[in-house]
Amino acid sequence: MFKNNADQHTGRRTERHTDRYDVAVVGGGAAGLSAALVLGRARLRTLVVDAGEPRNAPSSHMQGYLSRDSMAPAEFLALGREEIARYGVELVRDRAVDVTRGEDFAVELGGGRTVHARRLVVATGLKDELPAVPGVAERFGRDVLHCPFCHGWEVRDEPFGVLGTGPMSVHQALIVSRWSKDVTLFLHTLAEEELSDLDLRRLAAAGVKVVPGEVAGLVVEDDRITGVRLTGGTPSGDGPVHELSVVFVGPRAVPQTGLLEKLGAELEETPLGAYPVVDRTGLTTVPGVWAAGNATGFAEQVVHAASGGYRAATAIVGDLLMADLDAALGAEAQLGAKV
Structure with missing residues (x-):
């Protein structure tokens, strides 16, 4: 749509530089696509760079998004890509490997292309680093879960x-007891002395059983979890098996903040990773750079990510409009001074 546009009044066809955009959105998940949709509808030339690695890819469905409850994540993203295309937004399957800031933002893609944009949205999300327990990675998103x-x-x-891997595991065990009255906290790498008296009393009140010892692996039969096996003192190392159907884990969050760090954005350390300092619209400490979705926090669900992308986009529309108006006023003042 944007490479050759017909002038409505003259009928002439004008060329536009294919590597220059008003906004580059890095990340093609819910946050990035939502931002791109709003930007495209605001008639801003927008590029989405999508590496094709959504965080929720292991899940067969997503829940809690009004009107999209139980939709497959892949279907949700496919519909989003169709919607942004209606407004002339360009999407490229590639990875942003570097970014520099000059008069605009120069984003280098893995395929060798460099694109320029006046504003930047970073919606690169995060990766879940799973506990190194046999079977956990293979079952993640099926019957190994992290979010009730x-x-x-x-x-x-x-x-x-x-699966106990840190202080937040106690909180997780308490929360999931809302959905089942048969909950067992396997301490695994969580030392017993790390549990406070209040932790123990709350776990007991919620009916959560506490089992010390390290988990050796999951027991899987007929393509479903049937139990958890602990390590033991036998020659094979096998210990007792506790029967269950679902295992909740707490992945280590690895925010994908490389581009923001290259630009010098301020990050804030949290118990779940380091995330950019942003205002209510997602604007980072780098002028012209917004962040949205899991790039701003661990707990951003799909619905939150889409909202964050929307807020960032509306702020960018206003920001670019004011910049253009101020530039026009400055040009008029200079012209008047010469006359």
Whole structure:
């Protein structure tokens, strides 16, 4: 749409530089596509750079998004890509490997192309680093889960196990007890002395059983989890098996903030990773750079990410408009001074 546009009044066809955009959106998930949709509808020349690695790819469905409950994540993204295309937004399957800031933002792509944009949206999300327990990675998104708000209803009343890997594991065990009254916290790498007296009393009040010892692996039969095996003192190292159907884990969040760091954005350390300091619209400490979705926090669900992309885009529309108006006023003042 943008490479050759017909002038409505003269009928002439004008060329536009294909590597220059008003806004470059890095990340093609819910946050990036939502931002691109608003930007395209505002008639801004927009590029989405999509590496094709959505965080929720292992899940067969997403929940809690009004009107999209139970939709497959892949279908949701496909519909989003169709929608942004209606407004002339360009999407390229590539990875942004570098970015520099001069008069505009120069974004270098893995395929060798460099694109320039006046404003930048970073919606690169995060990666989940899973506990190194045999079977966990293979079952993640199926019956190894991390978010009860995403999957709790679908596995309600099943026997749950929670893999203890840090202080937040106690909180996770307490939260998932909302969906099942048969919950076991396996301490795994969490030392017993790390549990406070209040932790123990809360776990007992919620009916959560606490099992010390390291988890050796998951027991899987007929393509479903049937239990958790602990390490033991036998020659094979096998220990007792605890029967259950679902295992909740707490992945280590690895925010994909490389581009923001290259630009010098200020990051804030949290218990779940370092995230950019942003205002209510997602504007980072680097002028002209917004962040949205899981690039701004671990707990951003799909609905939050889409909202964040929308807010960032509306702020950018106003920001570019004012910049253009001020530039025009400055040009008029200079012309008047010469006359």
